[in-house]
Amino acid sequence: MMQGRGTPPRPMPGSPGGIARGMMLLGRGRRDGMGCFSATPDAVLTALAPRVALWLVGGLLTVAQAPTLLSGAKILFSLCLVLAPVVLTQLLARLWAREALWPRYMAAALWCDWLVLFVMLAVITIVAVLVPAGIGVEHSVLILNGVIFAYNLWLTWFVAWVGLALSMWRALVLVLVIASVIMELGVLSSMLPPHYSPWQDFLALPSAHATR
Template sequence: MADDGMTPRSGPTGFGNILRGMLLLGRGRVAGLAYFGNTRDAVLTALAPRIALWLVGGLLTMLHAPDATSVTRWLFSLCMILLPAVLTHALAQRWQRGGLWYRYIAAAWWTDWLSPFVMLAVALLIALGSPALLETFYGGLIINGVGFAYSLWMTWFIARIGLGLGGGRAMLLLGAVLLSLAVMAEITALLPPHYVPWHDFMALPGATSTAKH
């Protein structure tokens, strides 16, 4: 059989195959899923850079502002990484898709890195088409909105193909993840030091310049 360029020749190992899988899935190509392993090692490999970034970012934040809010923000960001994994694993087990979960979460974690690049591409398009818009609240709203929408679509798409779900169940999984994160954010805001994650999320580029006018 001729190689169609979509299937790994020697199994889903190595960063080259991971990158190919990311780019294929990022464009809605189901074939990209085959580039990710369905093993614990594949999951740990996908998790490692996220934890490394979390550690470095948290340490830098606390060096800059060593207070309770910084610690809470640091722990909340860790929960944002791990809570969806725990929840989707539970749902996969309930729906008898546990055997597919390793590949699913590995693909989900790797493709999550695509969202910032999508936002960068949108920012570049705005800069080329309307540079002034880039400095406004609405420019930031467009950039963050597109990035968030793309992330939601990727979560739904990878759940559907990675766990072999129908569109409805994939949407249910997406809703469960969003709800769990929203509940966690509300609890964080209610308890001392009353850190409000939504403030960070809504800290859009251009908001400061808009406030000055």
């Protein structure tokens, strides 16, 4: 007996197709996307690998262009951006008795971070239309960064809420902890020599080093 045409089988959790599907679902606020990711330590390492590779390449290019202490500070701060969420969320998951859920959550969170790039491309397209319409470049950059920042915060909150089975308030606490630690690291970086201020890069503002 021939089987009728049915829906195509869903990709296996942790497979490239499953990861892509999970990203698209979570990025649109669909909690069922969490099941598309594997719940193993290897899944976390696989999700972390592209970020570490990108950090290594970026670090080498930064040093090659300007082998200075400021470049070293940029590389060190960017490494903190990569590792801080991993370390902090694991500590919070242990504190809230969510350790068993953490590997799947972390894999999903790391992969979903790449969605911000797609949002950025979409916003850049909109900004490219707004600039000729009379909005200044500085205002356009602020709009771009504001939208990306807001979406990133929401996505971080949503993935934590779903992936770690937290209350809405605990998920918000997780987001605030990550944001606070990163901000404190930025303040510390700007206070200590060579006084690298990452927020000037984020806001595309002229730095004090450029004006000297």
